[in-house]
Amino acid sequence: MASFEIYGGKKLKGELVPQGAKNEALQILCAVLLTEDKVTISNLPDIIDVNKLISLLQAMGVKVEKVEKGTFIFQAKEIDLDYLRSEDFKNRASSLRGSIMIVGPLLARFGEGFIPKPGGDKIGRRRLDTHFEGFARLGAEFNFDAEEYFYSVKAKKLKGTYIHLDEASVTGTANVVMAAVLAEGHTTIYNAACEPYLQQLCKMLNSMGAQIAGIGSNRLEIDGVDKLGGCFHRILPDMIEIGSFIGLAAMTQSEITIKDVSYENLGIIPDVFRKLGIQMELRGDDLFIPAQESYEVETFIDGSIMTISDAPWPGFTPDLLSIILVVATQAKGAVLIHQKMFESRLFFVDKLIDMGAQIILCDPHRATVIGLDRKYPLRGIQMTSPDIRAGVSLLIAALSAEGRSVIHNIEQIDRGYQDIDIRLSNLGADIRRL
Template sequence: MSTFKIKGGYQLRGELTPQGAKNEALQVVCAVLLTPEKVTLHNLPDIRDVNFLIDLLEELGVKVNRLGNGTVEFTSDEINLEYLQSEQFKTRAASLRGSVMIMGPLLSRFKKAYMPKPGGDKIGPRPLDTHFLGFSKLGATFSYDAKAGFYTLKADNLEGKYLLLDEPSVTGTANILMTAVMAKGKTTIYNAACEPYLQQLCLMLISMGAKITGVGSNLLNIEGVTELGGCTHTLLPDFIEIGSFIGLAAMTQSEITIKDCRIDMLGRIPETFRRLGIQVEIKGDNIFIPSQTKYEIQRMIDGSIPTIYDAPWPGFTPDLLSIILVTAIQASGTVLIHQKMFDSRLFFIDRLKDMGAQIILCDPHRATVIGINREYKLRATSMSSPDIRAGVALLIAALSAEGTSTISNIHQIDRGYQYIDKRLNAIGANIVRED
């Protein structure tokens, strides 16, 4: 198992270019199953979760041609559906939550799909009810073997229907959308997720021949087509990585320029960091974070303590609350962090408290951060990365701490961040990877 040894206290300076978006990649890679024609994807991130999913598709029979620099060609003309019932598939697919999004394309094109109960970050319950309720309304039947933890889906005929989703699940919307694009008739998805990455999936499907309107809203209308063709698609930059770099710059008093950010798609990310008092300067499509000795949390108009919470798009993404929390440690002032969507995502704060942070865990969903205003540096310590986002939050804390910290279980960080140690070392960090 690999670890990071991080010598903290260095100010960083330079430019960082965000990788391709992980959450978009997991959707669009699954979408290649919808057509036997070639699909070319640009700006795919070279990270564990995406590479694992590509390997899974390759074992399913997809022809994969890696051209380098984030460009991969996929041709799904000879799919081995028998592989879906093999023990090897059950083991591999169960270890990656993103694999759940192969169900929609398989059901749409082949009228059957199989899937083990997926894995992923241990951040609380993540039910799949939205997916299966959608599949059922479109005409599929499913069964679940609780002992084997295995789902079976079949559909002789898929027909468009009006669907009011019980929650605006991103992966649920993606799965239902990919099922509906070749269902007979019209499908309406109301209370659909409308995150930028979901918008990107819609645009990719349209370029393949799908008929979708309402892109960017929570009301999608799909006219089913009989087949889809190939396409070329370029992924957005990873907005979670952009937010992580903003928090990193503030905590380490660094001067960092983040390149090619797609500012028009960032939503509330820049403004939420500004609420912590961080200077976020937009320069064209770049973000410049100057070195700040101090930053002060903005109180509410009536002087009360602010709350930063997650919400479906266009609200603030839950994937950045861990970064907001760690960044607030060295701020002046107090903020309440409210993680609404997952009930185990804040438990990593015990590691931060060991480092000297002043944080009160109110309940599994809420934590109050009392900023220490750089009155002292965090202490170096040894810790383990519990999930992708908390792992990078701990890395940011370690880079700002005094002394040498150790983070184990860093495969969790590698699942979502491409060559993070090399890229940060290139602008002045001191991170050593040890096996």
């Protein structure tokens, strides 16, 4: 198990280029299964989760050609459906949460799809009902083998219908959309997720010949087509990494420029960081974060304590609440962090408390952070990364802390952040991989 050793308290300076978006990449890669033609994807991040999915696609029979760093050509002309019943498939697919999104394309194109219980972060209950209820509404027959924990769906021909999703699940919406584009007739998906990455998937599918209307809203209208063709698609910069870098700059009192952020796709993310008192300036499509000695949390108009909570898009993404919580520890003022969507994502705060942060964990969903305006800097400790986002939050805390910190289980961080230690070193951070 690898670890990061960090000597914190150093001010950083320089430019960072955000990687391609992990959450978009996982959707886009599954969509290559919808056509036998070549699909070129650029700006793919070189991270564990993406590389695992590419490897799984290759094992299924997808031909993969690397053009250059971050750019690949995929051709799913000959898919080995028998492989989907093998132990190797079960082992590969169960190690990756994003593997669930191969089911919709397989069902739409081949009439059957299989998946074991997918892996991913242990951040609370993440049910799959939305996916399979959507497939069932399209006419698929669903089966769950409780002993093997193996899901399967089959359909001779999917039929368009009206689907009101029980929750605005991003992966659930993506899966049902990919099934519906090849269904016969018209499909309406209401209460659909509308994150920029889901919009990107819909735009890519339209460029392949799909007919999807309502992109960017929570009501998608889809007219099924007989066949999809190839396309070229470029992945957006990762909004979660951009938010992480904003938090990094604030915590370490650093002057950092984040390049090519696709600002119009960041939604309210910059505004939420501004509520913590963090200054930033948009220069073209670059986000400049000046060095700040102090930043103060706003209050509501009536003077009550600021509350920051997550919500489905266009609300604030849950993936950045861990970053917000860490940044708040060194702010001036108090803030209530309300993690509504996952019940285990705040359990990393015990490490921050050990570092000297003033945090009250109210319950599994809420934490009150009392910012001490840097009067009591965090201190370095040994800790273990529980998941991707908490891991990066602890890394940011360690970079701002006095003394030596060691973070174990950094494979969790590597799942979502490309060469993070190298990029931070280039800014002046004292970080090494053990």
